[in-house]
Amino acid sequence: MNKPLTPKQAERLREQIADVKRVLAAEKRRFGDYDDSQGYRYLPPKLYVQLGDYAGGLRYVRWFDKNFGDDIGYPDFLFEWTILLFKNGRLRDAERKAVQTYCLNTYLYDQFFGRPLVPLAKWEGSNLEMPYLAEQLPYSSQQPALADFAAWLGQFEHSEEYVAFTTRFVQLRQQLKVADGYETRRALLDELRGLETGF
Template sequence: MTPKQIERAKKKIADIKRTLSSEKRKFGCYDDSRGLRYLPTKYFIQLGDYTDGLTYLKWFDKNFPDDAGFPEFLFEQTIIFFKCGKLNIAEQKAFQTFCSNPYWFDKFFGRHISPHDMWHSSSLTRPEYTDALDYSSSQPDLSDFAVWLDSFSSTDDFINRSNKYVDIYKRLKTETDKEMRHYLVRQSFQLEQGE
């Protein structure tokens, strides 16, 4: 990054923090319907400032404990936790990224994307949403992360859990019984949370 780009990224982070703080003072809580809270991770990664990125994620978890985020935000969390040596949390976030969009890793690695014949709970989980991914395994600053993610996503545990997750959503595509659908959704949530 050029010095100007670095300065711009730092300014964007500061502006977002200032806006969120202002909302908290004004409303007594965060009213972030615009989703500004998801943006700083991208800038921390661009800056290679993973330590401040980790500090931001701790703040985020404290202030938005029930916020699942979007696929790109979960993926960015995975990168930050990996780069800070928090591998257990990086593994959790990697699996949550997969659950949020099962095509994300294929896009990151430049692999062919084969759509699963499954129920997609939102447009964010569809194969075409991977166009929002701004990262690639070919980026030099992510080469160590790419090696780790490829290795992690090839483990028996990850493969078994991801297959089970996809199977649940294949069943949800055709399941009409309300109680069974509730049971399957609860199973998928527990799987995603690592329970």
Template sequence: MTDKQIERIKKSIRKRRAALTAEKRKFGGFIDSAGNRYYIFELYMKIVDYKGVITYKKWFDKNFSDDIGSPFLSLIWAVACFELGKMAEAKTYTIDTAFQNVYLHGLLLDREVSPIDMYNHGYDMLEFAKSLIEDCKKITTKTYLDWLATFINTDEYNDPVNKYIALNKLLKDENNDEKRGKLLDEIELLEKSNKAQS
């Protein structure tokens, strides 16, 4: 990428951030129908500005605290943290990526992946992972993928991810509202416990 291309992307980042700021000033909150808040992360990754990703994430978390995220965002944060040597955070967001979509890591590593008979929350379907994989490959690095290939074979990764899958398998066939509520609480607790690790 040339200096001119990098500057063009930086200009786009500034423009999109300014649009978000103006929106909040005008409406007292964000509408962001254009999805600028998400695309800015991708632009930082295009110019390999991992510090920019993390700095912007702090602003994002403060202003969009109720945003549920996506597997693509979690992967961006995992890669950026890994490349900055923030290993606790890299592990947290890697596991969070799996919570968002259990198939994505296998596809990233070019492994055979089969659908799991479990409750689907939306982002966590195999078809969704396949539709996302080319974009994910663009933002991952060889060093991250080499590390990922080892990390997904550890108990540190497998214990929470396998528990997440097991809970969603139970949730799929549970019709009792009270029991479903307890399973959903367990899943939420698992996700919060993971984020508390970083």
């Protein structure tokens, strides 16, 4: 993403997007629903970001949300979704998606901004939330095409609302790491769910 795409590279990316759409459409025809066990549905946002086709990417994630509404995806997928929302001027939606991204992997933004990845002493909600997974992020705040997004995200990270959210989120995860007893853990998880959905 550092160099402009050649016409041939751009055409290959468009073909990959078309291929994914064909595979998903064939599943829908065959099964009456989507049975995407290969995870093809997660690929297009990355391709749209690489193309710089943010409007096309936004149309795709809207389709994804309509057809896979309860699928939380992966941290890098949500990160790409955040980029697409931002690039289309959907700033409040981009803030919400940025928070969802943080909830899936608290280390991702450190990687994006080139900050050290320091593991936190907290309960890691899933195997998606590990520093080594953040290291695989193919985006950087130094990429010219993402300069405006990086400036916005950096500002958002320092907003009062975001700081309050992330502080409480980490506190709850730290408490969950050491909490004993069903009722205690349940209360912490309930508060955590409410925090995540209430942003």
